[in-house]
Amino acid sequence: xxxxHDVSAQPMPDADRVRIFDTTLRDGEQxxxxxxxxxxxxxxxxxxxxLGVDVLEAGFPQASPDDFAAVAEIARTLKTTTVCxxxxxxxxxxxAAGRALEQAQHARIHLFLSTSPLHRQHKxxxxxxxxxxxxxxAIERARGLCHEVEFSAEDALRTEPEFLVExxxxxxxxxxxxxxxxxxxxxxxxxxxxxxxxYLRRHVRGAERVIFSAHCHDDLGMAVANSxxxxxxxxxxxxxxxxxxxxxAGNAALEEVxxxxxxxxxxxxxxxxxDTRKLFPTSRLLTQLTGQAVPRxxxxxGDNAFAHESxxxxxxxxxxxxxxxxxxxxxxxxxxxxxxLGKHSGRAALRQRLQTLGHTPDDAALDELFAxxxxxxxxxxxxxxxxxxxxxxxxxxxALGPWRIVQLTxxxxxxxxxxxxVRLAHTDGHESSEAAIGDGPVDAVLRAIExxxxxxxxxxxxxxxxxxxxxxxxxxAQLTARHAGRDWRGHGVSTDIVEATALAALDIVNRIERQxxxxxxxxxxxx
Ligand code: KIV
Ligand code: ZN
Numbered sequence: 207x208x209x210x211h212d213v214s215a216q217p218m219p220d221a222d223r224v225r226i227f228d229t230t231l232r233d234g235e236q237x238x239x240x241x242x243x244x245x246x247x248x249x250x251x252x253x254x255x256x257l258g259v260d261v262l263e264a265g266f267p268q269a270s271p272d273d274f275a276a277v278a279e280i281a282r283t284l285k286t287t288t289v290c291x292x293x294x295x296x297x298x299x300x301x302a303a304g305r306a307l308e309q310a311q312h313a314r315i316h317l318f319l320s321t322s323p324l325h326r327q328h329k330x331x332x333x334x335x336x337x338x339x340x341x342x343x344a345i346e347r348a349r350g351l352c353h354e355v356e357f358s359a360e361d362a363l364r365t366e367p368e369f370l371v372e373x374x375x376x377x378x379x380x381x382x383x384x385x386x387x388x389x390x391x392x393x394x395x396x397x398x399x400x401x402x403x404x405y406l407r408r409h410v411r412g413a414e415r416v417i418f419s420a421h422c423h424d425d426l427g428m429a430v431a432n433s434x435x436x437x438x439x440x441x442x443x444x445x446x447x448x449x450x451x452x453x454x455a456g457n458a459a460l461e462e463v464x465x466x467x468x469x470x471x472x473x474x475x476x477x478x479x480x481d482t483r484k485l486f487p488t489s490r491l492l493t494q495l496t497g498q499a500v501p502r503x504x505x506x507x508g509d510n511a512f513a514h515e516s517x518x519x520x521x522x523x524x525x526x527x528x529x530x531x532x533x534x535x536x537x538x539x540x541x542x543x544x545x546x547l548g549k550h551s552g553r554a555a556l557r558q559r560l561q562t563l564g565h566t567p568d569d570a571a572l573d574e575l576f577a578x579x580x581x582x583x584x585x586x587x588x589x590x591x592x593x594x595x596x597x598x599x600x601x602x603x604x605a606l607g608p609w610r611i612v613q614l615t616x617x618x619x620x621x622x623x624x625x626x627x628v629r630l631a632h633t634d635g636h637e638s639s640e641a642a643i644g645d646g647p648v649d650a651v652l653r654a655i656e657x658x659x660x661x662x663x664x665x666x667x668x669x670x671x672x673x674x675x676x677x678x679x680x681x682x683a684q685l686t687a688r689h690a691g692r693d694w695r696g697h698g699v700s701t702d703i704v705e706a707t708a709l710a711a712l713d714i715v716n717r718i719e720r721q722x723x724x725x726x727x728x729x730x731x732x733x
Contacts, residue, residue, distance in 0.1 A: 224467060224476045225260040225443040227419065228460060230492065231276070232263040232292055234451035239498055241695065243717055244276045246495040251280040253488050253564060254448075255287040258479045259460075261314060261443075266292040267306035268299040272721070274306050281310035288312040288354065295319045295344030304351035314354035314384075317344050321373055322361035338373055342380045349381035358421065362387035363394040367402060371409045378412035384443060385416050389432055392425030392455060396435035403439035419443035422458050424450060429458035434466055437474060448492045449500050449507065461485045461506040461538065469533050486539035487564030490591075494599050497684040497697050499671065506538055539564075546590060549583035556594075563591055565598040585701045586680065593680055596699040608633040608719055609659055609712055616647045616704045626650035628708065630658045647704045652685075652711050659715040663687035663694075670703050683710040689718055 231247050231254075234240055242250065247264070254262050264280040265273040281289045289310040293299035295317055307313035319330075319341050326332050332340070341357060348355045357377040362370055374385050387402065394402075399420070407413050420436030420443070422429040433444045450459030464480045471477070489507035493499050502509045512535040522529035535541070541562055547555060553576050560567060560575070567575055578597055583589055609630045616626040627641035628651070640657035644650030648668065656663050667686035672679040683698045683706035694717055698709025 221442070222476050223442065224437055224478050225417065225419075226258075226460060226464065226478050226480055227261040227263065227290070227421075227443050227445040228254050228259040228447065229263040229421075229445050229457060230254065230447040230451060230460075231280075232265050233445075233453060233457050234447040235265070237451055237453055237456070240451050240496045241693075242495055243721065244272065244279060247276045248279055248283060250492060250495060251284060251289075253484075253491050255284050256481070256564070257484045257488050258481045259287055260479060261288045261290050263290045263292060263316060263445075265306075268293065268296075268302040274302060277303075277306040278309070281307050281313065285311055288314050290314040290316050290356070292316045292318065293344075293348070295340045297347065300344060300348050300351065304348070307352060312354075313352050314356055315348040315352045316356045316358065316386075317341070317348055317382075318358035318360050318386075318388075319344070320361050321359040321370060322364040323366065324364060325361050334369055334372075338376055341373055342376050345377055345380035345382050354383050355381060356384035356386055356419070357382040358386040358388055358419075360388060361390045363389040363398070363402065364391070367405055370402075371406065374406060374413075375409075375411040378410065378416055383416055384419050385410070386419035386421050386443070386445065387436075388421035388445075389423055389429075390421075392423035392429060394422075394432055395428065396431045399432045399435040400439040403436050403441055407440045417442045419445060420458075421445035423453060424455040424457065427455070429456070430462045430466065433458040433463050434474070437467070437476060442476075449489055449498075449504070451492070451496075451498070459505070461489060465506050465533060465538065468537075482537055483539040484564060487562070490595055491564060491599075494595050494697075497682065497695065511535075512540060546588045547579075547583070547594070548588055549580065551579075551583070551589075559591070559594055560598055563595055563598070567598070582680075582701075593699075596680060596682070607716060609716055611708060611712060612637065613639075614651070614705060614708050616651055618647055622646065624650040626654045626704075626708075628654045628658050630655070630712070648707045651704055651708045655708060655711040655715065659712075659719075661689060661715045661718055663689055663711065663714060666693065668707075670706065681706045683707040685710040685714060687711075687714050689714070694718060 231250060235242055251262055264277040267274040267277045277291045289307060291303035291306050293303040293315055303315045319337060321337055326337060345355055345357055359365060359370055359373055377385060403418060418441045420433045420441045422432040444463050446458040446460040446463050448460050450456040464478050467474050467476060467478055468482060486507055500508055505511060547559060556576055556579055557572055609632055611628060612631045613629040618624045623643060624647040625643050629637060629639040631637050638658040640654050642650050642653030642657060644653050665687050670681045670683045672681060680699050680701050681703040685696050687694050694714045696710040696713030698706040698713060700706040700709060
């Protein structure tokens, strides 16, 4: 056993602060429908750092070269937040995590190994002793590479408590600095969570030198309640995700955990470092980057979370807000009055509104955004926050290219068929024009873009939804297409849904070319 580390030199955990460990980019991103490319991950990571998360799990470096590159880029970029990489208790994983985190200001390797009887027998085919030895060897190896090592006993809540104590005690002795007891399958009740965490804190040897962490899944809708139960039993780290995204039913929603701890501070007696006024903008950023909206009635960040519809409630609210409101919308970053901008709005109003939404463009970027805002305002009477988010994200020069649309026309013909023609310009200077016939305008435009860019796209999913209100609302088109054995997702926003679809298809071909620069455009057969 490695003895050249001194766990007693770890700073003592300050008792009243709960660390927020965000796993939106790992547990969240691995869920179907939530994948993000590297630029989106970096953007999200920067927003999470601004939000004030203590630890950001950036990915699983050994999972793929893309994951490795994303973790390394986030590690290089973030300044104050601890960047964490996930690893199985295997040498290759640990070394990959160590390399990906090399340039981080503050780094953590997160090791996991199943401990429950079900997993030991059917997943690992390991005895208790083998699990214990594997965990200890991995922690020692990780400690040789990184000062902070978290050990997660996967499926901890279905593990024999006395075996969990044995594993965790060995983990502390081997140098783990955080012990995580995940409810991997979202099976446990709050009372059981309290019982287990109290038991662990009483019996694990060295418990006073480490931080206990909760990581709860939402299969029975108890992830947030279970995380809060763990806090009340002494856990001082909660693992969670923005909007509660994650495997299956998801993880505990960060915004719900944080606001419960804040609104019920006298009850919990703990605090976090989260700037709660950034919760709403961060949530909206994630929905824009993934194209997955939250339900209207979602706690804290849903459209209805602060809306009062019934007459009795409105009457009560006018007499005293406290009758029906336990927190103020502005506490979570929702402006009290939903300012709607229009074509007479000026630069200052646009800048102020963008700042509220979490965007801080410099003067040059604001000039460019303002020009695009005016173009949009000519087509659309009212510009809502959702429109501005779309505008601000679309503005990101890194997210653009190499292709852009120079011209697009489409026509629908009686009997159901449609035709479209596009002219695309590439950053290398050449242009490509193509036309296609399709079953409808969406199909036709997709075929035309596919041919012009030279990448075959097999459409597997398509949806359009309105991003704001009113008949002139912008449509958000989301496409998923299969190309070279991978699913690619693209988004586009416009007041015209055919144009939104074209932008989404272009987003896909641009992602393909950016992520696989050597991708040679293929000649696409005429259909
Ligand atoms: O749910 C789980 O057990 C996990 C571990 C990797 C921490 O995500
Ligand atoms: Zn998980």
